[in-house]
Amino acid sequence: MKKVTNSIYYVGVNDHKIDLFEGQYVVPNGMAYNSYLVDDDLIVIFDTVDINFYDEWIKNIKAVLNGRKPNFLVVQHMEPDHSANIMRFLKEYPDTFVIGNKKTFVMMNQFFHEDIKNKMEVEDGGFLKTGHHNFTFVFAPMVHWPEVMVTYDSEDKVLFSADGFGKFGALDVEEDWAFEARRYYFGIVGKYGAQVQNLLKKASTLDIQIICPLHGPILNENLGYYINLYDIWSSYRPEVDGVAVFYTSVYGHTKEAAELLFNKLKKYNCPKCTLVDLAREDMAKSVEDAFKYSKIVLATTTYNAGIFPFMDEFINHLLERNYQNRTVAIIENGTWAPMAAKVIKDKFVNSKNVTFVEPVIKIMSSMTDENKESIEKLASSLCEEYIARNEVKIASNDPKALYNIGYGLYVVTSNDGKRDNGLIVNTVTQLTDKPNRIAVNINKANYSCEVIKKTKKLNVNCLSIDTPFEVFKSYGFRSGKDVNKFEGVEVIRSLNGLVVLPNYINAFMSLNVEQIIDLDTHLMFICSVEESKVMSSKETMTYNYYQNFVKPKPETKKTGWVCKVCGYVYEGENLPEDYVCPLCKHGASDFVKIN
Numbered sequence: 001m002k003k004v005t006n007s008i009y010y011v012g013v014n015d016h017k018i019d020l021f022e023g024q025y026v027v028p029n030g031m032a033y034n035s036y037l038v039d040d041d042l043i044v045i046f047d048t049v050d051i052n053f054y055d056e057w058i059k060n061i062k063a064v065l066n067g068r069k070p071n072f073l074v075v076q077h078m079e080p081d082h083s084a085n086i087m088r089f090l091k092e093y094p095d096t097f098v099i100g101n102k103k104t105f106v107m108m109n110q111f112f113h114e115d116i117k118n119k120m121e122v123e124d125g126g127f128l129k130t131g132h133h134n135f136t137f138v139f140a141p142m143v144h145w146p147e148v149m150v151t152y153d154s155e156d157k158v159l160f161s162a163d164g165f166g167k168f169g170a171l172d173v174e175e176d177w178a179f180e181a182r183r184y185y186f187g188i189v190g191k192y193g194a195q196v197q198n199l200l201k202k203a204s205t206l207d208i209q210i211i212c213p214l215h216g217p218i219l220n221e222n223l224g225y226y227i228n229l230y231d232i233w234s235s236y237r238p239e240v241d242g243v244a245v246f247y248t249s250v251y252g253h254t255k256e257a258a259e260l261l262f263n264k265l266k267k268y269n270c271p272k273c274t275l276v277d278l279a280r281e282d283m284a285k286s287v288e289d290a291f292k293y294s295k296i297v298l299a300t301t302t303y304n305a306g307i308f309p310f311m312d313e314f315i316n317h318l319l320e321r322n323y324q325n326r327t328v329a330i331i332e333n334g335t336w337a338p339m340a341a342k343v344i345k346d347k348f349v350n351s352k353n354v355t356f357v358e359p360v361i362k363i364m365s366s367m368t369d370e371n372k373e374s375i376e377k378l379a380s381s382l383c384e385e386y387i388a389r390n391e392v393k394i395a396s397n398d399p400k401a402l403y404n405i406g407y408g409l410y411v412v413t414s415n416d417g418k419r420d421n422g423l424i425v426n427t428v429t430q431l432t433d434k435p436n437r438i439a440v441n442i443n444k445a446n447y448s449c450e451v452i453k454k455t456k457k458l459n460v461n462c463l464s465i466d467t468p469f470e471v472f473k474s475y476g477f478r479s480g481k482d483v484n485k486f487e488g489v490e491v492i493r494s495l496n497g498l499v500v501l502p503n504y505i506n507a508f509m510s511l512n513v514e515q516i517i518d519l520d521t522h523l524m525f526i527c528s529v530e531e532s533k534v535m536s537s538k539e540t541m542t543y544n545y546y547q548n549f550v551k552p553k554p555e556t557k558k559t560g561w562v563c564k565v566c567g568y569v570y571e572g573e574n575l576p577e578d579y580v581c582p583l584c585k586h587g588a589s590d591f592v593k594i595n
Contacts, residue, residue: 004210004218005156007132009037011045011060013053014170021168025187025284029180030170033057033081034214036160037064038153041131042071045096046151046160047214051084058085058092069093072120072128074135075100076162077148078107082214087112099128101139103147124149138202140164142195144188150199157209163189164199165226166215178229181216183288185233190291190321196234200227201568205582225488236324236352237468238294241503242272243382246286247299247331248279248308253366254333257375258299260367261331264379269390278310287317295327295382298344302334307343315347323348325466329357329378335365353466357381385536389492389502401462401507401532408540411461411475412440413499414451420486420499423448424476426543428460436529438511441522447480449523456513458525459498464538467504469550477586495531506536561591569594 002010012034021027033049035057043065049057061070073096075083086108090096097118100108105119122128124139133155140148143164151160167181189196211219211226219226232239245262249255255277262275274293276286290296300311307315328348332340341360348354361374380387413422427441440460442449452458463471475485491499494510501508511527541550552567560571563581570579570591579588 004036004212004220005158007039008153008156008158008212009039009064010218011035011037011057011064012171013049013056013060014172015050015053016170017052022188025168025183026282027168029168029173029175031081031168032171032215032217034212034216035060036212037061037070038130038133039064040133043068044072044074044128044130044133044135045070046074046212047076047082048073048085048089050081054085054088058089070096071130072096073098074151074160075104075108076150076160077145077214078104078111079145079163080111083108083111087114090116099137101137101147101149104149107147122149138199140195140199142192143199144192152206152208157207159203159206159208159211161211161213163214164196165211165219165230166213167217169216171217177217177226179288181226181229182233182239182292183284184215185230186288186291186321187284190233190287193234193236193322196230200231200234203227231470233291235468235470236291236322237470238326239292240272241294241386242274243270243295243297244274244276244289244293245297245299246276246278246290246311246314248277248301248311249299250301250308253363254299254301254331257331257333257361257363257367257371258297260372261297261299261375261379264376265383268379268383269386270379270383271386278314283314283317286314287321290314290318290323290326291321295329297329297331297378297382299331300333300340300344302332302337302339305337305339307340311340315344319347319351322352324352324354325468326353327355327357327382329361329382331361331363331375333363333365338362338364388533388535389500398533401509401534408542409463409467409472409546411463411471411501411505412442412448412452413459413461413501414448414455414457415498416451416455416480419484420491421448421451421480422475422485422499422501423480424472431526436532437514438509438527438529440511440525440527441519442525443522451480452513452525453516453523457496457498458511458513458527459494459496459500460509460511461501461505462507463541464504464506464536465541465545465549466538467541467550469552471504472546472550506538506540507532507534559594561593564590564592
């Protein structure tokens with residue numbers, strides 16, 4: 001046992017006997033089954049542990065209680081690795097009240113076929129006061145079972161997060177958190193991204209200082225890092241900009257093609273790439289990589305008029321977990337009737353925002369010189385924006401970059417001498433072409449306006465249509481006066497030293513301010529073009545496209561108010577006059593009632 005806070009104790013256990021978690025996930029470093037005890041006027045225990053570790057768990061509890069008895073057992077999740085010891089615990093402490101929701105108790109009866117003498121059924125948002133601690137129960141259905149709930153303690157600002165923010169591995173083994181947490185997430189929770197997003201939205205309104213999951217370490221530092229990863233994973237956005245090449249091969253010819261492509265990707269300065277033999281790599285690790293990278297290549301043989309079994313299984317794993325928002329290239333091989341590409345595309349037909357690279361590379365038995373040339377072209381195409389990035393610091397003035405200006409959405413970057421800043425604008429206009437002059441309008445209330453007025457330089461980053469809503473939240477709903485918008489963000493820089501966004505842009509322009517026109521609420525900066533470059537061939541994000549396809553739509557079935565700026569929904573009949581949106585920080589005047 002160990003202390004989490006002055007009154008919260010960890011009483012969980014480590015399992016080094018297990019080899020497969022849930023009967024399928026390899027866990028070389030074991031598992032942790034976490035349980036927590038809150039020592040207050042009334043004593044609360046959160047969840048039990050795996051059935052094989054009752055004696056160790058109850059010993060940990062008794063060491064804290066020192067002869068006292070617990071008042072409540074909170075059951076956040078009924079999966080047996082957390083609930084198996086409920087009835088044994090109640091035989092030890094028969095007067096304990098069991099807290100759960102309606103679905104919790106239905107499942108409890110299914111598992112144990114016994115009635116609970118003392119039970120407290122709670123509703124979503126229900127609370128429990130135990131003295132100094134105030135607990136609020138927040139339902140989190142399908143994260144990853146329908147009965148799941150998490151609990152927030154406002155006293156110590158702790159979120160007991162059930163399976164959320166968990167990972168593989170026992171707690172007495174040091175290892176990278178992200179690797180095993182990512183493999184755990186996509187293996188177990190990955191299908192339920194929308195439900196995780198709903199939970200993150202609820203959590204964003206809470207002051208959380210510590211996260212206590214049911215697997216993995218207690219998180220009490222750099223919580224923004226963990227929450228950001230969960231936001232990326234659950235919104236199905238790539239975590240890494242790069243290419244993962246997955247292959248299956250019978251006699252080595254498809255493997256040879258995959259290896260050639262992998263080497264070409266490195267030649268074209270792909271920032272990160274990996275090569276995976278699906279017949280030999282752990283399937284959960286392969287699935288993790290597919291969700292991690294922004295682009296994937298599927299190279300496989302035709303097999304019984306379908307695709308090779310390991311590739312078939314791999315794709316099924318992706319589809320079961322709602323794989324989306326990726327670029328996919330295909331290399332197919334067949335001696336008499338190649339069918340792999342057609343089968344693969346048919347499998348992905350219902351997947352959202354999956355873009356296939358054309359043409360498919362078709363190998364008839366072994367590679368030809370023409371195949372090798374096609375692989376070279378494929379590598380170049382997949383690395384188009386990476387090649388452009390590596391050339392950013394080479395002086396260029398590409399007039400085609402200006403073609404990407406429209407009534408669109410842009411990130412304007414600047415620097416106040418101490419740190420970089422960025423904001424979203426939608427008013428960038430080309431004025432003349434000989435010489436190239438551009439007008440950028442910025443609201444006087446924006447911190448960037450003050451910085452650019454002083455420094456006389458800025459970059460305009462033209463957003464492309466693959467830009468996720470999180471980019472708009474990051475640069476549009478926060479002030480550079482209050483936060484460092486580029487903290488922890490890997491950036492590249494143009495010749496003027498300002499930031500060029502590494503992702504989600506199709507062009508950038510470095511501008512020098514020649515004239516400033518006061519437009520009452522805005523300043524218009526008339527600028528000359530110092531540097532310009534096309535970064536990709538993707539279409540420009542227009543304001544209309546953003547409104548129709550990127551900005552979240554309000555959940556109209558709910559009673560409440562929706563923020564016109566970011567789409568956040570406040571649930572309730574009456575919106576407080578002093579209410580401030582937790583996402584974009586706009587006030588009540590920017591909310592409209594959901595009819």
